[in-house]
Amino acid sequence: MKTTLLALDTATEACSVALLHNGEILAKDKLSPKAHTRRILPMIDEVLAQAGISLKQVDALVFGRGPGSFTGVRIGCGIVQGLALGADLPVIAVSNLTAMAQQAYQTLGATSVLSAIDARMNEVYFSALRYQPQLLDGNEYADWQHIIAEQVLPPEAVLQQLQQLQQTEIFQAQQSAVCVGSGWGAYAQFEQSHILLKKCEILLPSARYMLPLAQLNWQQQRYYSALQIEPVYLRNQVTWKKLPGRE
Numbered sequence: 001m002k003t004t005l006l007a008l009d010t011a012t013e014a015c016s017v018a019l020l021h022n023g024e025i026l027a028k029d030k031l032s033p034k035a036h037t038r039r040i041l042p043m044i045d046e047v048l049a050q051a052g053i054s055l056k057q058v059d060a061l062v063f064g065r066g067p068g069s070f071t072g073v074r075i076g077c078g079i080v081q082g083l084a085l086g087a088d089l090p091v092i093a094v095s096n097l098t099a100m101a102q103q104a105y106q107t108l109g110a111t112s113v114l115s116a117i118d119a120r121m122n123e124v125y126f127s128a129l130r131y132q133p134q135l136l137d138g139n140e141y142a143d144w145q146h147i148i149a150e151q152v153l154p155p156e157a158v159l160q161q162l163q164q165l166q167q168t169e170i171f172q173a174q175q176s177a178v179c180v181g182s183g184w185g186a187y188a189q190f191e192q193s194h195i196l197l198k199k200c201e202i203l204l205p206s207a208r209y210m211l212p213l214a215q216l217n218w219q220q221q222r223y224y225s226a227l228q229i230e231p232v233y234l235r236n237q238v239t240w241k242k243l244p245g246r247e
Contacts, residue, residue, distance in 0.1 A: 002021075002022055002023050003020065003059050003060075003215065003218055004019070004020060004021045004022075004053070004057060004058050004059045005019070005020040005058065005059060005060055005061075005062055005092070005211055005214050005215070005218065006018075006019050006020075006044070006047070006048070006055070006058045006060075006061050006062065007019075007020075007061075007062035007063065007064075007094070007207035007208075007210045007211050007214060008040060008043075008044060008061070008062070008063050008064070008076060008079065008080060008207055009063065009064030009076060009096065009099070009205055009206065009207045009210065010036040010040055010064070010072045010073075010075045010076040010079070011064040011065075011066050011067070011068025011069065011072045011073045011076055011096045011205065012068045012069060012072060012096065012117060012182070012204045012205060013031055013032070013033045013072075013204060014029060014030070014031055014032075014204040014205065014206065015029075015030045015031075015032045015035070015036050015039050015040055015043065016028065016029040016030070016043075016205075016206045016207040016208065017040065017043040017044050017046075017047050017207055018047070018206070018207040018208040018210070018211055019047045019048065019050075019051055019058075020211045020215075021051045021053060025208060025211060026047050026050050026051055027047070027206070027207065027208040028043045028046060028047055029206050029207075029208070030043070031204075036072060036075050036076075037075055037079075040075070040076075040079055041079070044083075055083065055086075055087045055089075056087055058087070058089060059089075059090075059218070060089055060090045060091065060092055060214070060218055060223055061080050061083055061084050061089050061090070061091045061092070062091070062092045062093075062094055062207070062210050062211065062214040063076050063077065063079075063080040063091065063092075063093060063094070063210075063229075064076055064094060064095075064096045064099060064205055064207065064210060065077065065093035065094060065095065065096070065229070065230070065231055065232050066095075066096060066231050066232035066233055066234070067095075067096060067097065067117060067119070067125035067150065067152065067232055067233060067234045067235075068096050068117060068125070068205075070233060070235075073231040073232070073233060074231060076231070077229060077230070077231040080226070080229070081226045081227070081229065082226075084225070084226035085226045085227075089226075090223040090224065090225065091223060091224050091225070091226055091228075091229050092214045092217045092218065092222070092223045092224075093224070093229055093230075093232075094210040094213050094214055094217075095127075095150065095213075095232070096117065096125075096205040097115040097116075097117065097125060097126075097127045097129075097150055097181070097205075098115070098127070098129060098144050098213060099205040099206065099207075099209045099210045099213065100113070100115050100180040100181055100202055100204075100205050100209070101113035101115050101129045101131075101144055101180060102142055102144070102209040102210075102212055102213055103180065103202050103205075103206060103208075103209040104178045104180050104200065104202055105131050105142070106209065106212070107202070108178060108200060108202075110131075110177075110178035110200075111130060111131040112128075112129070112130050112131070112147075112176055112177040112178070113128070113129045113130075113131075113144075113177060113178050113179075113180055114126075114128050114129075114162070114177050114178070114179045114180070114184075114197070115127050115128070115129060115179075115180050115181050116158065116179070116180075116181040116182075116183025116184055117181045117182055117183050117204075117205075118181075118182040118183045118186040118187075119152050119183070119234075119235060122154055122155070122187070123152050123153060123154055123155075123235070124152070124153070124154075124155060124158060124181075124183035124186070124187070125150065125151075125152050125183065125234055126148070126150070126151060126152070126153060126158050126183065127146060127148055127149060127150040127151070128146070128147040128148035128161075128162075128165065128177070129144040129145065129146055129147060130144065130145045130147055131143075131144055131145075132144060132145040134216055136216075136219050136220075137219075141212070141215055141216035141219060142212040142213055142215070142216060143213070143216050144213075147165070148161055148165075150232070150234060151234060152234040152235045155183075155187040155189035155190055156189055158190075159189065159190070159193050159195060162195050163195065166195065176198075177198065178198050178199075178200055179197045179198055179199045179200065180200060180202040180203075181202070181203060181204075182203045182204060184197060184199055185199070185203075
């Protein structure tokens with residue numbers, strides 16, 4: 001029996017929903033800053049109606065757990081919790097940075113990806129990834145290895161880390177790594193850098209590309225109850241560490 005997964009994402013300016021059902025994907029994407037709460041539920045209803053199924057027929061929910069805007073990530077987490085509790089469904093959390101890497105793989109064939117989302121305040125959410133699919137029961141599932149773990153940092157610090165990558169064999173050629181996300185075009189430091197950044201048109205994450213990542217989690221039973229899921233802010237974690245007197 002084929003798995004049915006419903007994914008949603010509100011972590012950035014983009015608002016998206018995607019459904020994997022009977023081996024096919026139905027998806028809706030809208031650019032809707034500050035309108036996520038109004039649009040996400042009707043989009044979910046539309047996709048389910050198009051497939052001719054109800055929420056109860058879904059095996060698991062998938063959501064973009066961040067990083068992204070604080071409000072957007074919180075909205076997505078809250079919506080998926082409410083749906084999961086109402087329909088008694090497990091939840092799979094997917095990184096927004098990794099989802100864009102998956103899009104680069106599916107649309108451009110990229111296997112090394114530098115992912116960055118504009119975090120405002122002269123910072124970006126950043127990670128460096130390499131495609132490393134997993135073979136389970138004779139089937140190949142999408143998966144990514146973090147060469148540089150997810151973090152929030154200024155453009156200058158990103159460029160320093162990329163300079164170190166150029167001096168290693170982690171990426172066979174820095175030029176082969178595709179840059180995805182809104183972060184690369186947001187700051188002049190990236191434009192002025194001597195490091196060759198291979199940019200593309202992938203600027204924001206989409207729920208459609210969270211589904212292949214969620215399939216591996218489903219097969220490995222890496223899913224959670226609605227009350228167990230947590231958003232990933234990155235900046236909030238860093239700020240907390242800097243507060244005096246905090247552990």
